[in-house]
Amino acid sequence: WEQRFGRGGTGVLGRLHAAAARRERIGADDLHDVAEEVRRPVAALAGAAGYYADFAGAHGIRHVRVCVGTSCFVSAGDHTIPLAEAALAVEPGSTSADGSVSLAGAYCLGFCYASPAALDGHTPITGPELGDRLLSADHPVVPAIPYRVTSRRAVTLAGLTGAEESWQVWPQVVAGGSPAAIRAEVSIAGLRGRGGAEFPVAQKWEAARGAEPRFVVANGDEGDPGSFCDRLLLEGDPHRVLEGLALAGFAVGANRGVVFVRSEYPAAVGRMRAAVAAARAAGHLGTDVHGSSFDFDVEVVEGAGSYVTGEETALLHALQGFRGSVRPRPPYPTEYGLAGRPTSVNNVETLAAVPWVLRHGGAAYAQLGNPVETGTKLVCLSQRFRRPGVYEVEFGVPLRYIVETLGGGLKPGYTLRALQVGGPLGGFLSPDDLDIPLLAEVLAGAGVALGHGSLVAIDDRITARELLRHVWSFAAAESCGACTPCRVGTRRGMELATRFPTDSEQVLSQQEELFEVLSTGSLCAFGRGVPAAVRSLLRVYRDELLPGEH
Ligand code: SF4
Known part of the structure; x- marks a missing residue:
């Protein structure tokens, strides 16, 4: 490992963060120092430093990040950055x-229930008076994320409601359980990845049981604009996530776990680090855990500002201090992951469900939800809803129940025009589509991806043209640049968006060609997902964007 990648391993981003904190920009001296320390070429460090938003941009003593994610865009249009610019x-x-x-813009800061939002250093600011609040040194306390369980059984949010304590299952499992039995129970549960890929969890764990050493990684790089349920779990119930990761480690036979938390969630980074220290002190982590012969320890790594590092191969690059770009698969991380070893990467919400599954049994979990997709899902409702927040619901409930009964419809004075599902690249539904059940397969049939389960209400004051530009701008800003179709195609898409509304055959055929290139030539789901998202938007806003067809 050291010969191939140099020293430093998972500590490279931390060293770059420390260098960035010392001065306005990371300089050549800093890069040489870190390169020397970790024994990597300076160019490798320069590549990483130039890639991540936290290192590439200038940093003043006071660094303000303003959210430009979809909920903030809906609540304040494109005005948040100019407001901040004027104030600062x-x-x-x-x-x-x-x-x-x-000052910098960021897609998204995870305060979608209270948009618009900014982070002043590590201090959040929300609400329509964003500009005024940036002028003052005293920021009012931001409301906590509202959450509610509506499932028959509280699975993922249970610890937050005080119904269950964490670390209930781990001592017995590690002392007397069998990894195969754990995997079998999770397989009976039918638990699938909640980050958007929906891959069966037990199958991933089985696949990661190649030659030792092995690793398990908690993916806390929740970047989909509109989604903030991982932030809720990381900040509100870090021990549940850690226990899930420890159980994953045991099931895989991995002695080391890593929690990767995006830097846009500074409170979550601190809470997770504190939880790891407390878990060590309580004997849940360390050597011969709970009298067993199993060692397991966890490290928390802070991200550095890149949407695409939510994709698992990009995340593994980031963890090792490289540019957070995607690589082709196979080999999958379960064969070739961290340090080239078998690695299971699981989303935070997925891991948070594991302790419940093992405490109550896979069959009990499988009774929740729908035969097609078992269990519960955390769904995030954005600020425009009358009752925004995180709701734990069972798979299969109609979107109408979530939007109207739980969310209470939109705030007075606003009318629902479209629903963004699973982030800008998840896609858009019309208010006529609300009888669709919350099931990834059915949503995919309707042209949208469930993604991480966020629902952003788009009201009728937002024009289709603005929304189309928002989607393409997001895609162009967050493309990791590893493949040309996506890197260049998303910029072409931004240009094409300025031609809408249109009934020009030429524009529409250029758009079709662009969709074809993105769908067939993109390396990962990011670029491949753009055409479907834009098509769904064109369907919902056909009357505004394609007047000739209406
Ligand atoms: Fe990166 Fe986009 Fe290519 Fe994915 S499709 S690898 S995000 S450039």
Whole structure:
């Protein structure tokens, strides 16, 4: 490992964070120092430093990140950045002349229930008076994420409601359980990955049982604009996530786990680190855990600002301090992951469900939800809803129940025009589609991807043209650049978006060609997902965007 990748392993991003905190920009001296320390070429460090938003942009003593995710876009249009720019007297992407303040946009900060939002250093600011609040040093306390369980059994949010304590299952499992039995129970449960890929969890764990050493990774890089349920779990119930990761480690036969948390969630980084320390002190982590012969320890790694690192191969690159770009699969991370070893990467919400499954049994879990998709899902409702927040629901409930009964419809004065499902690249539904059940397969049939389960209400004051530009801008800003169809195609898409509304045959055929290139030539689901998302938007807003066809 050291010969191939240099020293430093999972500590490279941390070293770059420390360098970035010391001065306005990471300089050549910093890169040489870190390169020397971790024994990598300076160019490798420069590649990473130039890739991540936290290192590539300028940082003043006071660094303000303003959310440009979909809920903030819906609640404040494109005005948040200009408001912040006026309040701070600094342009986005730059630092004031005296180095005291810098400003950057970010897709998304996870405060979609209280948009618009910004992070002033590590302090969140939300609400329509964002500009005024940035002028003041005293920021009002931001409301906590509202959440509610509506399933027959509280699975993932249970610890948050105080119904169950964490680390109930782990001591017995590690002392007397069998990894095969754990995998069998999770297989009976039918638990699938909640990050968007829906891959069966037990199957992934089985696949990661190649030659030792093996690793397990908790993916806390929740980047889909509109989604904030992982933030709720990481901040509100970090021990549940850790216990899930420990159980995954046992099932896989991995002695080391890593929790990767995006840097846009600074409170979550701190809570997870504190939880790891507390779990060590309580004997849940360490050597010969709970008198067994099993060692298991966990490290928390902070991300550095990149949407695509939510994809597992990109996440593994990021963990090892490289550019967070996607690589072709196979080999899958279960064969060739962290340090080239078998690695199971599971989403935070997935891991948070594992302790319940093992405590109550896979069959009990399988009774929840729908035969097609078992169990529960955390669904995030955005600020425009009358009752925004996180809801734990069973798979199969109609979207109408979530939108109207739980969310209470939209706030007074607003009318639902479209529903963004699973982030900008998940796609859009019309209010006529609300009888569709919350099932990934059925949603896919309707042209949208469930993704991480966020629902952003788009009201009728947002024009289709603005929304189309928002989707393409997001795609162009967050493309990791590893493949040309996506890197260049998303920029072509931004240009094409300016031609809408249109009934020009030429524009529409250029768009079709672009869709074809993105669908067939993109390396990962990000680029491949753009055409379907834009098509769904064109369907919902056909009257506004394609007047000739209406
Ligand atoms: Fe990166 Fe886009 Fe290619 Fe995915 S499709 S690898 S995000 S450039």
